[in-house]
Amino acid sequence: MRHPTPRLAVVAAVVLLLAGCVSPPTRWAAPISGDPAPSGSTAAGVTPPVWGPCDDYRDVPNVTLECGVMKVPQNWTAPNGKTFDIALLKAKSSRQSRRIGSLVVNPGGPGGSGVDLAYYLSQGLPEDIIWKFDIVGFDPRGVGKSSPVECFSDEDLDANFGYDPDPVSQADFDGLVALARKMAQECGDKYGDTLSLFSTEQAARDMDAVRAAVGDEKLTYLGYSYGTLLGATYAQLFPTKIRALVLDGAVDPAQSGKDSSEGQAKGFERAFTNFANWCTAEGAKCAIGPDARAAVTTALQAARTAPVGQPGGRKATAGWVFTAVTSSLYSEQRWPDLAEALANLKGGDPKGIFELADSYAERDSSGKYSNLFDANLAVNCTDDDKSVTVEEARRLQSEWRTKYPLFGASLALNLICAQWPGKRDPYPVGKAEGAPPIVVVGTKGDPATPYEQTPALATMLGVGVVLTWEGEGHTAYPQTRCINNAVNEYLINLKVPPVGQSCPAR
Structure with a gap:
């Protein structure tokens, strides 16, 4: 889920667990040379996994879990050099019948754990899927258990999340x-x-090594949020190695980083308006009353001048309040939690605010963070060869504050990538020539990957088929029978949804 802070220009996805995603600037780029690894083979520089027990995970009824680590080249252009470790988890139902192959999954981020996602989805996907596929997740390079990037201190992350989301004075x-x-x-x-070396293109090449390691001739894949960008990159590099791809919560790879950030500002404003309309309609069920926008604006201003503290000295500054609001918009189910947290904050209790914000930030009760944001920035900034400058961010902050009052200023401030010291390695952008139909799923009320990106990604790939959910929140599958039926039919029988299919919110 994992969730990010807008100042890090990242966003979160809610898919049982939470995982962020962002669309950085791109350019047309030729793929790295080299053939895909055939099924069951070992590409140069790859050491296949040795499967064993998953000691870090509880047993799942009627599911066998296996974990392993494979080694892949740090740089696929020089595959015989140093390697990264790639952690994997494979979940197989004891009720499996007429197995099709493996369903490789990614939760987004970048920075979300595919290993964790596979574990949770082994209990949460429709039975039709679990009984036909092994569910396979991998932590992409730099993430979780896969040679993790770790360069931000807990203190700096606290300072970043807690900082005013719209610093006005110079x-x-x-x-x-x-x-x-x-x-x-x-x-x-x-x-x-x-x-x-933590780029999306390198990670997509790792994913082909995963496909070969699990013995599949062609890849079946379910990617959420940033995972749609990873999947789209794979489709351009290895179009003939695809069996079926579901890209849910689509990122448009062809848009600039500035346009992506502005799209997110617009998306979050739209999602907040939907939340505010819910408050107006629900009356007493919304703890902050009928005017949610006024309540949030007042809470942010109060947090700037007199932040509410809790035992131990931690204070609910404007940054933490803003992060809690952002976190709650990824799922309609969190709207009542946000309203209650804001009402309690007004009464002097910041606990709910911190619970929402910490779940987004992957911050535990002792103040320790996962490496979600380290990996997120390493990937996003590496992928982005046209970051806005500090001066441009300052100008956009003022412009977007007017256009998107709650979220515009913060989403303009991509200041880490603006000062990133590493070399850049943008991913390829273009059609997936030779690929089969790819299902691209979009949610009308998605704040993090606004719906407009769904048809854009489908069109860019050239083989994309749009499936629309008229619901709220970030990502759609598996949330309603209509969406489930369409996706399941595609994954199992390769039956493509009809053109223009739209599923109701409920």
């Missing part, structure tokens, strides 16, 4: 710039030229 803005510069430089000092 002194406050300069303070955020300095914090971003410090965090970026810490990554550069620790990893140097290795930072450029």
